[in-house]
Amino acid sequence: MRLEYPTNVKIILVPCSGKVDVLHLMRAIQKGADGVYVVGCLEGTCHYNEGNYRARERVEHVRTLMEEVGLEPERVRMYNLSSGEGPTFAAYAKEMTENIKELGPNPLKDKG
């Protein structure tokens, strides 16, 4: 398809979105990422039944933690798509990038 998506998006592969832990998302922000999002399979289609639901719960939890810390929860998000939806993947990458650009850089980066 030769689709393009923003080059600032760095992909970390996991066997299932249910593998993504709260700490993985926290560390991304802590180490200076401007945003982090999880792309899981469509809800109801998880090969492991509930991996993407667990991921969604964790993303919601991290958003709460971000608020506690004083950072915008919008920097952390969850998206769902099927493995055949390349154009949707690119559209989500673009949407996330635009949302983060509106928020500006991660304020932790200025703090050394």
Next chain:
Amino acid sequence: MIVAKRKPFDEIMDMLKDYKKVLNVGCGTCVSVCLAGGEKEVHVLNSELEMARKLADNPIELGAYTVERQCDREYLAELDDKVKDYDAVVSMACGVGIQFLAERFPDKPVFPAVDTAGLAVNQAVGWYEERCRSCERCVLGWTGGICPVTMCAKGLYNGPCGGTNKGKCEISQDQPCAWYMIYERLAAQGRLDHIKKIRDPYDWVDTTPRTLIQPGYKKPEEVE
């Protein structure tokens, strides 16, 4: 097992505001199983604290260490050469572990990062329900295996009270009446006569800390 829940973040931040180098100590037993104060939760809290303090231009240096149990001397001993390097210690153990840690390092401020919430069963991952208040006078044998001290809003050893209402407690329609449940279960087992056994009320006066020494064992200071 003993269950606990993480304290509100602002409360932890407030306790630590004057300290620059803090060791966060997790406990690998009950609070680890109930997802409140194990190794992972130590790292999540440290991550939050580090970010929040950095944003507040008051950076903090944090250590993380999880011992097998904070209620056992032999495991706390692992911390002896570590704690001296820190201004203060945070404990993510239950109230027992926190106190034992504070007792071992009396010159260090020790702060709790969790609120201990009772003795509970695991209904599902992350979902716990209290079942025991450790009253030291177990009546489960006469109450069909349902604890009236925990499950009854008044903790009555003898019940029900006048507030029982069609199987619910007077405090809420969501709260089953413990003594109604006890009645139903004893009736189903053909043991209703047990509900008539009158137990003396618990003596809540002068509730000093209890010490338990199992038969055949000595106090720690008496061990050679």
